[in-house]
Amino acid sequence: MERRTRVRFAPSPTGPLHMGGVRTALYNYLYAKKNGGDFIIRIEDTDSHRFVPGAEEYIIEALLWCGIIPDEGVDADGKVVSVPSERHPHAPYRQSERKPIYRKYAEQLIASGNAYYAFDTPEELDECRRKAEASGQTFIYNQTTRGSLRNSLTLPPEEVERLLAETTGWTVRFKMPENTVVAMDDIIRGHIEVNTNTLDDKVLWKRADELPTYHLANIVDDHLMEITEVIRGEEWLPSLPLHYLLYEAFGWKDTMPRFAHLSLLLKPVGNGKLSKRDGDKMGFPVFPLQWTNAEGETSHGYREDGYFPEAFVNLLALLGWNPGTEQEIFSMEELIGAFSLDKVQKAGAKFNPDKAKWFNKEYLRMKSDEELAALLTPVLEKNGVKADPAYVRKVVALVKERAVFVEDMWTVAQYLFIAPASYVEKDVEKFWKEENYSKVLEISEKLQEASPSGKEAVGEFLEGYIREREWPMGKVMNCLRLALAGSASGLGIADIVSLIGIPEATARVARARAALGA
């Protein structure tokens, strides 16, 4: 029977979501939409010790910023849903609020002989690990050791009863079958086989906070929420055999989701996975949104650094997936149409900050002048500039191809709004010479007299005037630009003059003369 596609993104609110996590969410979302299914958010907060305030809100805000909109689990206000409704039938979607659900499943596994109670204290287990290490071995809690440890398999039933009743010092462990080959299929990696002898009796229920571990909660919730595909990070691949075995133990093998394990995002240089430190060191964000931790340290975010969400999503999508064509620029709609898991790369992808900027540049130049003017206006205001909207539009049209970020348009074109406050020293040395600026002063005067109108007319007048006198075009023009823009490099002189106007241009020449000497 064909089931409706249902996938979930299940972050744990232990900090800000990093871009690898966003990519996992994105692939889930794309897969769901491509297959006409549901994308569900579930918060896996079963680790009460690592809970970070604000992390859950951050994660959801980040997804919404990217345009990754959940169908289920999060309401229109961006809140995780706690009360079931028609749209959110499986609420609550926060595992800490689902606590009562899990206990009976743990007990079910014990009843069926697939799990047992273990009473070993953390100290005892540490001791076992230490001893094993001392003799050059690794301690594993499994069929070779469980017989000599304190659990419901070794202790007399009365003692087990007593310990369960009198203490809270117990866990539930999965009883890993002996010498059994678990045969698994991963959508991305293909067939994988693992012998259970290399696996351990994983804790399914923690006494520490009276909560299930990831493994139990995850399988139970995926089953209850009718998840059809689990698309998650590679760090879960080693747990896959346990998860298969759990589905089997519960008798849910027939509705077990298919699994797809995504490779990790790697740091741009050297080896290892992308971490917060790489971003700080190399000057690019690793987080979608800015984040300030408990120590007050702030990490950059793509949003705050000026990336468009469309560009961010686009670059993330192509990090580990390709459409099979040479198209590189994709809207979310196009991504949904093109996405497929069998085009996902097996190997980890090194993140390339240069390419990230390139994507943003492409998106910036795709925007209309109106949009860009609207985006630039707040930047202008921040810098104390109040400009006519029509004028801003003209500026934007001229400088958009020189910018990667909206802020760049200000950096590159601020002299179109305010007169230069300083002059680039190197250019002054090179071009502010008597032989040049005397000509510039003359041109300035004549320009006023002729007052040509429009970019073409200004250009023709200037070039004509210089050419007629056989002056060196480059030297004079650069000297003029230095006076108008404060730098010898920048927009064409005709563009600058026609935008700021001849009166302002002549005023700037006069000011340059006063400032630089003549």
Add this chain to the structure above:
RNA sequence: GCUGGGUUCGUAUAACGGUUAGUACUCAAGAUUCUCAAUCUUGCAAUAGGAGUUCGAUUCUCCUACCCAGUACCA
């Protein structure tokens, strides 16, 4: 260490077992322009190594090397 996963230009990637191994980013050169940027053109640059299967291997198998992950009462 053990277990699992991975390996095509610097980076991201393409190539039903048959291609001069393609594309994009970066970088370099040239064209253009009053400069810079943009643009256009050109260029640099890769199948980790070794066996095997095959008429033929980037592609399939094995070994080695290297990288990554897991090895928690974390997810």
